[in-house]
Amino acid sequence: MGTATRYTVSIARSGLRLRESRIIADLLLQKISDGDWQRKILEENVLQIGNVESIKRIAHLLRSRIEPLGESLWLLIRDGDASH
Template structure:
């Protein structure tokens, strides 16, 4: 009798996922989650802070858990040096630090900046039309055929969140006119990314300068 050794197939998650639809940058909540992460809480204490003490001030334990999980997933793509920027930085520094973590966490957000917003600036366009999002999703699907097929309502929601995030970091003046403006990346954020070899995230941010 022979024993067959079957190599397990390694499955990589799709590059483009819908997790950006879970929320925008949510700076007040992100500061609190960064603070909890820096304390190094064990699982039980983490759950108590989120679901019992309701430090995020949500209307239900399930909602608090969902938001905390998303923010934590974003922050854990980076080191605790960046968590400090989120917790203690002024509004611009903290927002840009959270933006950087969100870019690393979501290629759907990062590639939109790197491919679409960059070209709008390069072409001296002063707006970012909402139609750019649908066109971008078509490009994503051609680049990554394994990308999930989303309902139209889901695709629209993802775009709305991305545009709101760009508005939060002042790249868009608002989400109605969608007028573009350059972003001045703060020195503390740029130095963190350079020091930790975050070339992709840095390239995305520099596309906005």
């Protein structure tokens, strides 16, 4: 038997958040440093979310969802057509 994948409840807590997911995918594609990631997310508030705790929670959640998918799917997330 293989190792079981562990999921946290938080991964199902929030909807897809397409706009924010596209921003996160773009940041991942840019391969920015951890410092630049923090600056973009917290200081520049690229996700345009109201308070710091929500920014941190949602950015972490979305990154956890998207990062394992790899670059080809990051491109699809970032550039996909929202009408379909």
